[in-house]
Amino acid sequence: MKAASSHTGSMATNYKMLKTSIQQAGATLCENATDFITALKAFSFLPSAKGERIGVLTNSGGSSVLFSDKLEEYKLTLAEFSDALIETIKPYLISLVKIQNPLDMIGVAAEQQFYEITKAMLKDSGIDIVVPCLVIPPFLEMKSDEHFRGMIRAWNETKRLKPMVPLVFFGENFNELKELAKKEKAPVFYTPTEAAYAIKVLLDRRKLKILD
Incomplete structure (x- = not known):
């Protein structure tokens, strides 16, 4: 013994x-194959992070809660929304929405809302990483790539200078979204753990560069 x-x-x-x-x-x-694939996606498709402040937007409060739990587990930091950002995004949100981070735009948020809010967060100097959390509401008969089109357009228009980490909670018939992600050379993360780990490895790499 x-x-x-x-x-x-x-x-x-x-x-x-x-x-x-x-x-x-x-x-x-x-530590495992899933982490390896997630790290490959992060390093292959995402730019370096300039800081640690994370902005989260979603059309489903439950998804952002699950993701926020993982942020705590990995000791990651949510950004504080500035007054300027709040004023910028307010016109695109219905009155029921409480403007805070994570931002729950509720289920009626469509392509244009994802475009405007994602773009505003990507342009805001107080946010370093943007995480759009996406659930397709089946009762609204939306195509699976509708919200994704908005966030990709915002990322492209801001020249992909900041990491955008799309967290998509998948169901069935998501072929349009997968094809769009492939065409746009954009990553898709399927669980809160994957999305949080992708951010962690980007920030770990950033810290090493600072030490160098």
Whole structure:
């Protein structure tokens, strides 16, 4: 038993040393295949983050709550909405919407709302990363790519200078959205864990560059 315990302890120590060495070399260590694929998407499609402040918009409050829980788990930071940003986005929101971060635009938000709000957040100096959380309301008979078209247009018009991390809660018949994402060379993250991890690896890489 002592030999087994000693061997296990040695393996744990060796792994910690390996992990430290990899991080010091500026590489990203992924613990599993899902994290590896998520990191690949983040590094392949997203620009570097200039800061840590995250703006979240959604058409479903539940999705933003799930994502916010993951932000806490990864110790990520929600941005404070400036007065200027609030005044910019207010005309595109119905009176029932409480303007705060995360911003729940409720289920009636369509392509134009996602375009205007995403663009405003991408242009705002107090936000470094924008996360549109998307749920397709089946009862409104919207196409699966409708909201995505708005956010992609906003990202393209702002020259993709900031990371935009689309979190899409999938159901069935989402072929239009998948095809649009492929055409636009844009990532799609399917769970709050994936989206939060993508942000984490971008920020980890940023911290390493600052230290260098």
